[in-house]
Amino acid sequence: MGIRVIRLSDAPVLEQLLRENRDWLQPWEATHPSGAGAVPGSVSMRPTIKAMRRQLRSGSGAPFVITIGGAVVGQLSVSEISGGALRSAQLGYWVARSAAGRGATPTACALAIDYLFGELGMHRVEICIRPENAPSLRVVEKLGLRYEGRRAAYIHIDGAWRDHDCFAITVEEAEQGMLSRLGASLDAGARPPVQ
Template identity: 35%
Template sequence: MPLHTDSIYLRPLQEKDVDELLELRVRNHPFLQPFEPIRPASFHTREGQQEQIEQSIRDFANDRGFAFGVFLQENEQMIGRVALSNVVRGVWQNATLGYFLDQSHNGKGYTTQAVRLALQFAFTKAQLHRVQAGVMPHNIGSIRVLEKNGFRYEGKSLRYLKINGAWEDHNMYAITAEEWTL
């Protein structure tokens, strides 16, 4: 299934992506840290990113998660990552959406496009029924990405995730297959 727009494309992360993913993570660490957990120093090493990619390959093969690199069409540069994780089958058919984009490419609509493509995969190829996302209330840009993709606000989860060393509240958003439009 092609997952692309005129500007970007998604593809599953591969072992050959390790150096580009590491460079992206290291370059954007100061920008992303306020929105992420504090990770061990090994995370920002080649071995740490190789481990992340290997886990994403195993998750993809076992239907537990689907991590994609976000690439520019014009030069095939990796500019981010979008993932459907914590896949639960059975009566729920749900996944949790997460994403990040290179700071230098923010504000161009790429994140909105990447999320739209991930939803296309979720509701067609992966046959999920529901995708949810948690966003800190002050992360207005991320909230807009979700709203533009048809997510609805479901409520606030207090002290939901430990982000940057503190337990942060998150606004919960979701979309189901019935609400999704291509």
């Protein structure tokens, strides 16, 4: 299991995963309040991947794919990377139903958090989750993230403004590293060299 920086060549497999997992992912996907926007997987991911890679180059985001045995099974995005006195970032992710429960998501999050703390010098990372999303709540539980509270009507998800529970961790709370805390096994070359 692991993560690597997203590539343009990942577009077809991500599109296929999004199409095949519509019923699994739709309840948790961000939507535009106006109702505009394409159904994920119904249009090319190439423009989105290009935009994500621009964020990577500018330092405002870091887009990864989640892998098991080298095969892409989902995506993890680091957003809202802030420097200065804040030094914070947010994680968002999704995986195919076939990857759920196999440790891929907690491992991917642990790798990303270790990268953010160790390589980018972040101080705090947060993950916001809908309270009804039991599989994602299990991810933050496995990682030992601290519950910070509920954000009412925080993100437009699946056609409505939805509450989210916020979980966070600081570098001081993860002294030994998130991956060692999780005790995860990795695919060879799974640590995320950002290119």
